[in-house]
Amino acid sequence: MKKILLLMLIPSLFWSATYDSTLLRIGAKLFPKVALMENGTKERIQSTLQFVIITTPSNRETAYRLAEMIEHQYGGVISHYLLALSIVSVKEALEIKNAHGFILLLDPDEDSLSPLLEHAHKNKILTFSFDPALLQKGTAISLYIGRSVKPYINLTTLKQIPFTFEYGFLKLSQPF
């Protein structure tokens, strides 16, 4: 009975805004790589890949953990580029124009989400999230972790900007 209860609980945990370590570690490993798989982003990088973690005060602790994991994974260097990380609020993020990726640690019903995404799309900044609910709002890429890790992509957003990915990535991604 306990096992059944646990099995029913685990997916609900994944779909919630709660971020556990495994999820964060996978995200820390994959988000910078996915950013480099996008052709436009790769062209725009001059010497440093700028990643910005946008968080609310309630998720700031999680943001620090994620930043640590990214730093631990890549050591500040990825594929000959320097990897720069910063943790900002939504308001601060609206001022950033030269970033290459926004990792959103926000609630789907956050009021400032819409202008943030609009700002990101305007500046051709890839947006990542751990919450598929954010895809509905316009985030470009999210992660689904089941038997295997599967990226979710928002085709509407990818076509609108546009963002172009390698065949292998698109083939394994789940379109939304």
Add this chain to the structure above:
Amino acid sequence: MTNSLIRKFALIFWLLYIAVIPSLFLFIHYSVSSVLNDSEKAKIELLTQTLNPVISTYLTFDQRDMLSDTMHTFFQNPNILRVSLIDTNHHLIFEKHSSDSKTQETITISEPVIDVITHQTQGTLVISYANTFVRDLQYKLFMQLTLLSLLALLLFSITYWYFRNQIFILRQLSNWMGNFSLDKTIEPFRSSNTNTEIMTIIASANKMIEVIDDYRCQMEQINNELENRIESEIAQRREKEHLLIHQSRLAAMGEMIESIAHQWRQPLNIIGLAVADINMKRTLGLLKDNEIEKNSTIINNNLAFMSNTIDDFRNFFNTDKESLYFDPIQPIQEIFALLGEQLHYANITYHLHRKCDREIFGVVNEFKQVILNILNNAQDAIKTKQDRMGGAIDVTLHCDANHLYIDISDTGGGVPPAIFERIFEPYFTTKLHNKGTGIGLYMSKVIIEQHFEGMLSVSNTAKGALFRLTMALKES
């Protein structure tokens, strides 16, 4: 080594055949195999490099199912027999092999799977492929090459046989031309060959032989005509020479008759005086026997002298042509004996100097004729000069080891330089009123050159002309 063109051609073909065919087999065996193996390896490497980023991405996202699908793509190449993927910890991620992979000889290549983003090695891709297709291809190429070489051999044999027949006709033509002789007419060369080139060569050869035959006939005709003309010319020349000799002898005879007349004038006068003395003494009755005897003796002596003169004349003109060795001084003295009275009458003295006593070989009368001609010319020249003191003729005989020289010089003033070159020409004379025929010196030159193997020349001295007879001396 054969000299036949067609055999050389066959030999060259065989050498080329032997050189090319094994070389081609070796080339296919080694070079083509190597190229095919390299090509196959390159194809597999290209496939690996193409799939490597996809495999890398799937490894990154840990997509086993999709990785498996991608790995199956390798087996679209029928030569790939086994594919495996090993991670960095040497754990087998994927492995698949075809059913006959163990029965065939394989080549294995290993390629690392590199993360396209981080450039870190994610695993190793091991691919084994068979090279039996190279052997199959080699076998096919060998078979095709063998068939082609046999076909080439067949074609060559047919070509060889055909051209051998053509060249055989040319050889027959060559033999036919070789048998051509200028002595006989030859039938035209005939052949049933219809090739334009061969027909052209045969026609040209026939035409050439025909032309040569025509020339041969013309040459024979020209030769016959020339022979006839030469014989005719020789006959005419002989007749002309006879005529000249006859004229020369007639001229000499006329001069001899004049000499005889001179010779006979004195004895006839003496005989006349003796007869008149007898008649006068018989009339006076004083004729005695001793007077008759004395006058008879005078008459007989003079008749004997006249008879001798006639004998000399006959000796001179006898037709004896026998060649013999003789002392030249004797005929010269006989000529002077004949001309003595005439020379005395013209107040011309003569001297004979003998410095050589060798004999010469020839016809005596011809020699006399030469001497007489030259002496008559000398006498005429001295007479023409009309010198009161008269003149002189000197005849000198001298010799060396091989030749006898007879120099006859006179005081007649010599030969004018303008006619030096012409005085030995026939019918050339400077004597007026038909006194000369112009054949004396010409005949003298002919006789000396042809019958005495000598030479007759003339030069001038201070007082007159000097004729030199140079005659070869022969051992008797």
